[in-house]
Structure formats: C-alpha cells, structure tokens
Amino acid sequence: MRTASISLTTYNREVYEPSDDTFLLVDALLKASSQWPKRPYLCIEIGCGSGFASCALALILCQLGLPHHLIALDISKDAVTATRATLKAHGVISADVVQDRFQDFLSRTEQQYDIVVFNPPYVPTPDEELQRTDIARSWAGGWKGRIVIDQFLSYVPKILAQEGQLFLVVVSENDPPGILKALEELDSSLSGQVLMTRRADEELLSVLHIQRR
Amino acid sequence: MKLLTHNMLECRIKGIENRYPFVIEASQVDTVEQDFDPDFLRHMYPRLEWPALKAAADSLGVTGLPTSVSEDMLEDEEFLKVFHHALLEVVLIEGFLVCPESGRKFPVSKGIPNLLLNEDEV
Ligand SMILES: C[S@@+](CC[C@H](N)C(=O)[O-])C[C@H]1O[C@@H](n2cnc3c(N)ncnc32)[C@H](O)[C@@H]1O
Numbered sequence: 001m002r003t004a005s006i007s008l009t010t011y012n013r014e015v016y017e018p019s020d021d022t023f024l025l026v027d028a029l030l031k032a033s034s035q036w037p038k039r040p041y042l043c044i045e046i047g048c049g050s051g052f053a054s055c056a057l058a059l060i061l062c063q064l065g066l067p068h069h070l071i072a073l074d075i076s077k078d079a080v081t082a083t084r085a086t087l088k089a090h091g092v093i094s095a096d097v098v099q100d101r102f103q104d105f106l107s108r109t110e111q112q113y114d115i116v117v118f119n120p121p122y123v124p125t126p127d128e129e130l131q132r133t134d135i136a137r138s139w140a141g142g143w144k145g146r147i148v149i150d151q152f153l154s155y156v157p158k159i160l161a162q163e164g165q166l167f168l169v170v171v172s173e174n175d176p177p178g179i180l181k182a183l184e185e186l187d188s189s190l191s192g193q194v195l196m197t198r199r200a201d202e203e204l205l206s207v208l209h210i211q212r213r
Numbered sequence: 214m215k216l217l218t219h220n221m222l223e224c225r226i227k228g229i230e231n232r233y234p235f236v237i238e239a240s241q242v243d244t245v246e247q248d249f250d251p252d253f254l255r256h257m258y259p260r261l262e263w264p265a266l267k268a269a270a271d272s273l274g275v276t277g278l279p280t281s282v283s284e285d286m287l288e289d290e291e292f293l294k295v296f297h298h299a300l301l302e303v304v305l306i307e308g309f310l311v312c313p314e315s316g317r318k319f320p321v322s323k324g325i326p327n328l329l330l331n332e333d334e335v
Contacts, residue, residue, distance in 0.1 A: 040252055040256035042257065068253075069217055069301075084325060094247075099326065101329065104225040107225060111260065
C-alpha cells in the first residue's frame with residue numbers, strides 16, 4: 001500500500017517535521033484500514049502539520065476504493081500552507097485544508113465524522129508554554145501533556161458518527177488508560193483500545209483507537 | 214475549498230445569532246474533476262444543509278440545483294451529477310467568507326479559508 005512519502009512532504013522550521021509519532025499514526029491507520037467496511041467516509045485530521053498523515057489517510061482510502069472527503073485542520077498558517085503543498089505533491093484531491101483552532105471549528109458542527117485523526121501536542125510542559133504561538137504549539141501539552149488532549153476529548157462524543165473511529169496519538173505520561181476511561185465515561189457508546197505502541201528515544205508512543213458502536 | 218467544506222463552516226464570533234451559512238465573495242473559482250460516486254453523495258446528503266449548498270452554488274453561478282430534494286431524486290443519475298458537480302468539483306480559490314450577521318470577513322487564500330478569530334472576538 002502506498003502512503004505518503006517524505007520526499008514529497010513540505011515542512012520547515014515553523015512546521016512539525018514528520019517524526020516517529022507521525023509514522024506510528026500512519027502505521028496504525030494502515031493496520032486498522034484492513035477492517036474498514038466498504039462505504040463512504042467523511043474524515044478530519046486535527047493538527048495536520050506537514051500534511052503527511054492526512055496524505056497517507058487519503059491515499060489509503062483511495063487505494064481501498066473508499067470514497068471520502070477529508071478536512072485537514074491546523075491552527076498554524078505555516079502548517080496549512082505546508083499541508084496544501086504536500087497534498088498537491090501527492091496528487092490528493094479529496095482533501096480541503098482549513099486554518100482554525102479545533103475548539104472553534106468543532107463547536108459548529110452537529111457534523112459527525114467517520115474517521116477522526118489527531119496527533120496532538122502531548123509533551124508535558126509548564127502550562128505557560130501553551131501561550132506560545134510559535135512551533136511550540138505543535139508539542140506543548142501542559143500538565144501531564146493533557147491540557148490540549150482533554151479539551152479535545154470533550155468534543156469526541158459530539159463529532160464521532162455512528163461506527164465512527166478516532167485515532168489519537170499519546171505518550172505514556174498522558175496516562176493512556178485514563179484517556180480511554182475518560183472517553184467511556186463521557187459517552188458509554190464509545191470504546192477504545194491501544195492499537196499500537198512504539199518506543200522512540202525517551203517517548204513511549206501509542207495510538208489509541210476509539211470507536212462508537 | 215469545495216462547497217462540501219463550505220457547508221460545514223460557520224462564524225464563531227461571539228454575541229451573534231445568525232452565524233450560518235457564510236456568504237461567499239469569490240474572486241477566483243476553479244473546477245476540479247472528481248470521480249462520480251453516487252454512494253458518497255447519498256452518504257453525504259443527510260449530513261448537509263441543502264439550502265446552504267443551494268445558496269452557495271447560486272452565488273457562484275453554478276446552476277441546476279433544486280430548492281429541495283426528495284428521496285427518489287437520490288436515485289436519479291441526472292440529479293446526482295448536478296449535485297456531485299456543485300458539492301465537489303467547484304472550488305473556491307480566492308475570496309472571502311462573510312458572516313451573515315456581523316459581516317466579518319474571513320479570507321480564503323490559495324483555497325484555504327482562515328477562520329481564526331482575534332482575541333476580542335471570542
Ligand atoms: C504533534 S503536531 C502533529 C503534526 C502532524 N499531524 C504529524 O503527525 O506530523 C500537532 C499539530 O497540531 C496543531 N495544533 C495545536 N493546537 C491546535 C489547535 N488548538 N487547533 C488546531 N491545531 C492545533 C499544531 O500546529 C501542530 O501542527
């Protein structure tokens with residue numbers, strides 16, 4: 001299966017470089033996709049950065065013959081510009097790029113998505129780091145790395161369609177079992193598991209796979 | 214940005230009631246050919262605000278969309294082709310999304326809408 005290629009991906013000093021977490025996310029999408037039923041998919045990637053994962057998702061869906069529309073969302077101007085270039089370089093035409101904070105973007109919708117992907121700012125940092133508006137926004141996660149993640153979790157019950165799936169990147173400091181439990185408590189129709197885990201330098205990365213049944 | 218994406222956006226500015234849909238002020242619109250897939254259209258139809266799609270298409274001079282849609286039209290290939298074109302093939306490249314109540318304009322540049330608000334707007 002063809003996914004995204006680094007040589008066709010745009011990033012720079014202001015855009016999160018595709019890294020171990022990005023690659024784990026794509027591997028998790030690949031793994032899960034073998035089970036995706038044949039039907040159309042409305043998808044969103046939150047915090048698309050370079051666009052590498054969005055591209056991979058669109059390419060996977062294309063190769064599986066699954067019709068889809070993907071929104072690639074990021075707060076950063078540099079990121080959305082990079083994502084647009086990355087999508088173009090890969091010939092992906094099923095995605096639109098939007099610049100916004102997910103907290104505002106997701107407030108509108110009764111819109112529900114079939115696939116939601118988020119590799120969030122998960123690194124534990126002092127909470128002040130969250131005020132920064134530079135590249136730190138791509139990793140600074142505040143206390144336990146959970147501040148942005150927890151803001152996001154509150155939207156999940158609302159935005160996940162019936163049979164919808166969420167792929168969320170976390171590190172061990174985020175307390176992955178606690179995240180799964182919090183989601184199940186928010187909405188009892190959600191259930192999740194750790195889909196993949198990988199050690200990368202000091203980080204123990206996981207992709208959580210949450211589904212609505 | 215396709216009209217499908219437009220259909221999902223609203224103005225998040227504080228203190229207004231009428232935030233949807235954005236009025237489109239276009240200075241560049243392109244057409245991009247997309248694979249025609251009736252199943253995708255039937256999947257998306259219940260998730261759309263039809264009047265918003267119709268108004269957006271009208272404002273860009275994309276004709277042929279009916280004012281309302283009945284179930285059996287979703288089996289009619291001729292209708293689905295018009296629907297497909299408006300939803301997926303018409304792409305806003307440059308222009309503005311204008312809030313229907315406040316008139317706040319959000320720029321669309323190189324196909325990317327920027328919906329970020331200033332601190333005093335949230
Ligand atoms: C860890 S990076 C992931 C980038 C890319 N998805 C990847 O996997 O390589 C997190 C991304 O989230 C974006 N981001 C941070 N806070 C956000 C917010 N409130 N709304 C939307 N995007 C946000 C950052 O700009 C950054 O691009």
